[in-house]
């Protein structure tokens with residue numbers, strides 16, 4: 001019986017190492033594709049803002065007084081979907097004889113609390129630190145809010161549906177910056 005030569009066993013070892021390396025490389029594309037598909041929901045949650053229906057025009061009387069409406073949409077939180085969830089609220093108002101609707105976010109620009117409409121209906125007030133705003137969203141001094149209430153893009157469809165471009169903005173800063 002002949003003993004295996006040293007160079008034969010070295011060749012065998014190199015062949016095995018090469019086979020393992022090739023096998024590892026071959027699995028890379030499917031693993032990368034799987035990882036991409038797994039992380040995809042995280043990327044998709046940062047999509048662009050969209051117009052959401054919030055009310056019928058008939059529900060916003062043309063008397064200049066704001067009415068509050070919830071903003072409801074399907075929400076995706078990474079891998080979990082929530083159907084028809086309230087994600088915020090807006091105040092809608094319009095002037096006499098106008099079809100144009102002004103939409104103001106009910107989120108306070110100071111620190112994100114919910115802004116109330118005063119019982120008198122003459123101004124908005126945030127209960128957290130007492131910022132006050134006029135009915136068209138301007139600041140009533142003295143108020144800690146660094147900016148006026150956040151106005152949202154709004155449009156009225158042919159069938160009278162009021163749609164609002166729902167966006168959130170950074171709190172505590174003077175500029176109106178969309179939250180990423």
Ligand code: FES
Nearest residue numbers: 108110111126129
């Ligand atoms: S959060 Fe509204 S005044 Fe501070």
